[in-house]
Amino acid sequence: MPRFSVIVPAYKVQAYLSECLDSVLSQSYPDLELIAVDDCSPDACGAVIDEYAARDARVKPVHLAENQGLGRARNVGLAEATGDYLVFLDSDDTLTPDALRAVADRLKETGDPDVLVFDYARTYWDGRTVRNQLAAHLTEQGPAPFRLEDRPGLLRVLMVAWNKAYRRDFVEQHGFRFPPGYYEDTPWTFPVLLTAESLATLDRVCVHYRQRRQGSILGTTSDRHFDLFEQYDRVFAYVEERPELARWRPELFRRMVDHYATVFTRPGRLPRGSHGAFLRRARAHYRRYRVPGARLRLRHALVRFGLHRTFRVLRLAAAVRRRALKSAVKLVRAVRTGVLQLHYRVQLRLPLRSDRAVFAAREGRGDPAALEEAFRAHAPRLSTAWIARPGREQAVPAGPRRLRPGTAAYWTALARSRYLVSDAGFEGRLRKRPGQVFVQTQQGTPLGYAGLDLLERPAAARDLDLAELLRAVDQWDYVLSGNRHATSTWERVHPGGYTTLEYGLPRNDVFQRATAADVARLRASLGVPEGAVAILYAPARRAHRRTQHPLLDLERILRRLGPRFVVLARTHVPVQGTRIIDVSGHPDPAELCLASDALLTDHAPVVFDYAGLDRPIVVHTEDWAAYEAVHGVYIDLRAFPPGAVARSEDELIDVFATGDWCGSRSAQLRAAFRERFCPWDDGRAAERVVRRVVLGETELPPVVPLAERKPVPAARARSPLATVPQPSGPLPVTDSH
Template identity: 40%
Template sequence: MSDREAGAGTPELSVVVYGRNVQGHLAESLAALADHADTAPAVEVVVAAVGDSARQAAERHPYATLVALPDGTPDGAARAAGADRATGRWLQFAHSKDSVPALAARAVAERTAGLDGAGVDVLLTDHVRSTWRHARMPSRDGGFLAKPGRRDVSLTDCPDLLKVTPLLGTHVVRADFWRSRQQEGLATDDELFTAYALLLTAGRIAALDQVALEDRRLRAESLPPVTADGHFALLDTYERLLRLAAERDAGPGPRSVLYAAMVAASLRTVARAPLPEDTAREFFARAARAAVDFRPPGYRRPGGQEGMRRRLLEENAYARYRAFQAVNQRRRKVLSAARGSRRTVGRKVRDLQYHQDLKRPVDPDLAVFSAYWDRGVACNPAAVAAKLAELAPHIHRVWIVSADNVPLLPPGTDHVVPGSRRYWRVLATAKYLVNNANFPNAVLKRPDAVHLQTHHGTPLKRMGLDQLDYPAAAKGLNFHDLLARVDRWDYSVSSNSHSTQMWQRAYQSRYVELDHGYPRNDVYYTATAADVRAVRERLGIPPGRRALLYAPTHRDYEATWTPRLDLAALADRLGEDTVLLVRGHYFYGGAASPLAGLRRAGRVIDVSTYDPVEDLALAADALITDYSSIMFDYANLDRPVVIYADDWETYAKTRGVYFDLPSEAPGPVARTQDELTEILATEAWRDGTAAKARAAFRRRFCEFDDGRAAERVVRRVFLGEPEEALPPVTPLDERTPAPTPEEATR
């Protein structure tokens, strides 16, 4: 329908598709949006079609409002024409080559509906990227989008939002705000400028960690080549943005982020763009002036080669920069020529440096931490590190963190990136090495170093050597290498006798067992009512709502994670008073979420990227899980747990398990969605039978967790206190878990 029926109401969101029919992609874009046709008047689709091909493609979709524009209409003008015709309270722009994934617009509309009247001007969303070779590759924006949670923030409070990929299609804008920016001349043909300018001038910004755009990157060879003027225009754009940031008093954080982006783009242009020598020199000089003129007060260059490049740029040392570049290019060519032996050569160099460092004295005041294969500050290692800072602040803490996760680190965290020179040096010289997984095979155990294995869960599924008979779970695991890694352990932390026994069987070596409890579970006894209220507020859970945390685990027999529940149906059946917090297993943290479209404002919230998970547990009135070890941790809170074991037999057969969960569960067990819904829709989830099962489960699996586990571990391992001098484990009946959400509101 080209015109909406009178009285249908004002749409919440207008999706403005604009531009010419580039490579025929407009038909795909509109086909994806057809799924939103039944959501009117919540979502309307406006197509600002440039040229006959685009117009004809749009005419085949009766749900769309067509704005026909002549060939040659610039993108900025097409966007403006579409926005003028749009009637929604919020606007999302999608170029005709891109698309809005199925159900995404509905989810965005539901989110924006909750922002009306809150003073929010921009809602930032996530995206996936497709090329001619690969489809729907996830972005790296999720971590930045997760930082505000459900809160709206100012750019000064959260400057990292400027690190979100500057795609206009992921910047959903309030219509009145957009029109005011148009009047100020900030909505231009330059998408990069417009995307950044919207954030710089917004009063408040909200984030939705949800894929709302598929950014289709066209093959470079199919596009007109970028001219020298185009490269200079990029520099002009960043200079305009930095001036705008200064005019708007954006603060040092946003200005530093923009400045770093400008310098990186300038150096990338000099290094990669095929510019004539005189043009390249001119561009370098222009970029050098900008690097000096716009450098924010107190800005510090990064270290290493990147820092050297930036220093040469600021000094306008073009000849030295080219020499530096040539040296690096020759080095890369040598490495490329020796591709067949590159790994061997690199390993020899690394080994030589590492063995030299192993001859250095051990630093008694240095501790190295890693969690979940270098994901960041998390889990038991994080709790140990926090307590170490309190009880032994003289011990310096360094975290091993993969390059992709460095931007997510808490401010001031000393860290090293795997494979770097300092990485091998700290591994060679640290007195203490703490991990909840394992360090690489190449790490050698020094006699005077201490390796602390914290683990990251209570085992229901088979682990270590017990996986020998389960090839689907082992997946080529080299058990000889595994045992060599285990032989480095000095201590192994346990939260209950069951775990202690299973670790002894699965990881057979001479380490000392620390039956001290899991440090990460201390918070379940130390958190206050204010803490519970605060995390629920961050997640956007209204007071008085029942929050159910759904946290399934990984299946070795599945290639990707797919929710085993119809979450939309479950949410509808449980009613408006229930909020579902849905967390996918971390194995799939880098994949595009299959929950796109189900994140409804205040009803279903995807918390797959939210850390720490302990916050989610504190916020939840009850847990729904299958075979995840989160059930053992959550039981410390003495809140209801419901097991959804729809594929128990398959899981037990392919993965191997240590006990029969359905008969020893911490609460009611459902085998179908109907059974689960019935449990949650009645009092069965928290009745006397459920409480009895939970009490037995807690006695067995919450044995050592009492809120002082981290203290015991630090005193025993780092301070050398004897076992008998440590704080004793408080009996289960004498412990007081953190307040429930209901108690926290009293």
């Protein structure tokens, strides 16, 4: 008997069915059966199901002689199920990697409850992924299992069948089945949750809910939306037959009225001319199931009084009001912009303030933040300000004054501050005036093509405005560089009259100044377990991929490496999993480097920064050819690596499992890499910049030789599990029941 029966009805989804079935059969928890029901689909769904059944014995194909609809097709699959738990999955949706393992672990942890509710995320056709906004109701804190009265907020989570796992004995005991028609999930999920003696939650995205470009079947215009009334009749009939459930009638009543109002007001659902009939039936249900004293929202009055024409008039008035308000807002913004520009022109004619400096960074803190700290330390007479862009306030350092873009104070600072420091640039309308000093810190050491070289890579340069780039370059006075390669590259791809300061990268100064206590504090703040080996995974963004999901299966890697390893994932989309700590939104990459024991990357420039820490680096080059073709690369990390190189995920696992990642050969490669790319990173780069640019000194602090530098050591505990070879073959299958 398998642990899970995954039931997938299929109808007109040939474009998505294979991805759905693959997401089930590739689960790391293999103890399952997949019941794929061909609901007499006119396309190739039946053939696809048969192909999968021929390849994998866990697939049970079921072909219906005529189309039954989603609910009845699920019932057919339910009758074939033999697993301990039932999981329903729509054929255009997918299970996330390791979802069933997480579900199985949570079921075992909570004593096999009747129902386990897990989370989902909407995945849009343009690549966006948005997690359920009511995920807070799925917290795992508190006693578990529990009953619905202990967590009534679960009734607010999307009422669908596919975000839950159901104990099959519980479903069969109570005879739960799906009814025909649209909205078949409604008379299934409400009775199931109300009846369950034990519930549990899993705060993890287990299903990707596909949002098609043209919407789902419930978003189409059809008389079938009238099926909703029969579905709620079934819900209330179930409750009326069970007096012990009467206390839930007020909540069910509110949900029903809200559901009716949503269907009625959502454009494109009800056919033209049917709104009046829909509202009359909704009003009849309102009177039939009304619970005295139930609180309702304002728009529920539409259902209560059935004021169809009045509602249309009010909606038209509201639309007129919105348009008028939108026009007024545009006018106000235009006036405000004009006033601010006039204010800026006035400020440009006032004297410069030689004691003011403004700093900005595109992402996080980086070099500008390190320079701002050095400005205050070595030139305390200066007053510093930091541009805090909306949504990135957490990245603002604690010392400087904050400036919000688009305010009068912002334009005043740009017009009158003597020093402007940024790694990307300022406002496009900035007019650099005589006497202002612009320090461009760049984005570190270049690995992929930049500047003018991007013209040879149109896919990577799609946002490049050449005229704007050259206008910005002409404003630069100084450009920072960490090594000879960076100097020659920047001067070629950003041709201008600036002076290059090859003094090292200020953001890496902290690597020489931090202490072991700082490292311990950072690891604790990130949630790194004591004694764990923390791998910082920082892949590059790929312009040739519509989505930026990691190429590596991080959970598989961690399972193979053992419990001592954790991953700090600085990816371009949030990732979740056991022993995976998502640090994508962390504002300071230098802190993540300090907290880690090793770096795992591919084509990201962070490899040059991390080399200054003298800690192990592993490079994953599986898609190097594709990345090079799209982005272009200056340094081939396969030919001149900073450590171990893995060409595939399995090689990567072996690199860590055998200890090659921290072996003597990796140390030798890293030493040569440091000598070439970290000649100045001795902890005093920011000081050298301030002394040259602000204080006007020509005699700068000497560079500490590489052999004499003492970067703060990693916190990795010396444990046999961290270095002794681990098995790299398939893991044994264990009984998780």
